[in-house]
């Protein structure tokens with residue numbers, strides 16, 4: 246066995262041990278970063294080490310400091326686990342080491358990216374022929390889409406951002422709902438668009454169409470971008486797309502939808518109504534590393550008119566071999582990057598159309614089970630309408646909610662994050678892992694009941 250094969254076998258054995266440990270290990274990490282630094286050793290050695298020994302040291306030293314994010318009982322933030330086919334494909338992506346910048350150089354990558362892109366548009370009910378680009382996550386997918394939108398609305402106003410920059414350009418009016426994800430603000434900041442006009446939202450975090458119309462009317466005839474949301478991170482709520490997109494269209498705005506985890510409702514007949522009207526937007530950002538459960542890092546930027554994203558993101562270096570159909574790098578900020586389209590292809594190919602729908606429906610069913618279980622706990626209240634995968638609850642007072650959360654973390658059966666929503670501390674449950682079972686939900690609910698009984 247050569248050194249490379251020995252290292253890969255070490256990694257394989259450690260990976261299987263880690264995955265097998267997920268059903269029973271405590272979900273929170275058991276060691277601090279300082280302890281892991283000691284176990285890894287802070288000194289850079291002078292001499293080389295055999296690769297297999299390095300992999301063994303890494304895995305052994307880090308294991309106690311790993312949080313079981315891929316566990317079926319991790320419900321913090323909005324994350325997602327890793328579908329088996331996508332995980333295995335991701336290993337191949339590393340071994341294949343394709344640089345996915347140009348169409349002409351890796352035909353295999355081009356094929357997988359194109360097929361996965363067409364499947365995504367079909368599943369998500371978005372216009373065929375839209376550009377589908379693979380980014381590091383939804384933050385960069387939002388950035389990519391909003392860059393295309395910024396340049397397009399300014400072009401319509403007679404301003405060429407690519408040539409003349411933003412200094413002296415007409416102001417771009419950006420309207421968002423007050424409960425949009427902060428990733429939108431980050432993207433707007435990167436794009437030199439500053440603070441958006443954040444208009445009111447209802448009690449579930451859905452943008453208020455009247456407030457949107459008022460903002461559009463007040464801005465008058467100027468380049469405008471409207472950002473809507475499919476899946477609010479606390480309530481899971483979806484903006485009323487048909488009405489808001491109509492209003493935005495009348496104002497000549499570019500319409501972008503942040504659907505990092507929620508856009509996937511479109512794949513399931515019982516939930517597709519949540520995204521009704523979505524397809525009329527100009528661009529959509531989503532994550533494959535959340536609801537679709539591919540490994541990090543994989544976001545997806547979809548733009549209806551490929552020419553707009555190509556104008557914003559395309560590169561025109563003499564040393565690149567440019568393809569008339571456009572290159573993968575024309576749709577995202579990066580040049581050199583790994584083959585994210587391979588893992589998306591593998592997840593979709595493995596699940597099939599019905600498997601993606603089942604996945605979404607299972608996540609939603611577990612969320613409803615959480616809501617029912619928590620509502621039955623003394624003093625606990627579920628605060629949101631549980632329409633998708635998110636549940637927000639409180640336990641009588643901010644202080645008690647905090648105590649329940651902290652006892653839950655000590656208990657270790659599950660990992661659930663706290664947050665502040667509509668002025669109060671809440672327990673926020675996000676069900677986004679394909680591997681969560683009914684038994685996981687039962688065990689997590691038992692843990693919540695235990696924590697609440699003593700808090």
Ligand SMILES: *Cc1c(COP(=O)(O)O)cnc(C)c1O
Pocket residue numbers: 323381382383384385426428429476477478503504505506532544
């Ligand atoms: C997670 C999330 C983002 C940011 O996505 P990353 O993949 O973490 O960059 C943006 N918007 C919403 C609604 C999200 O849930």
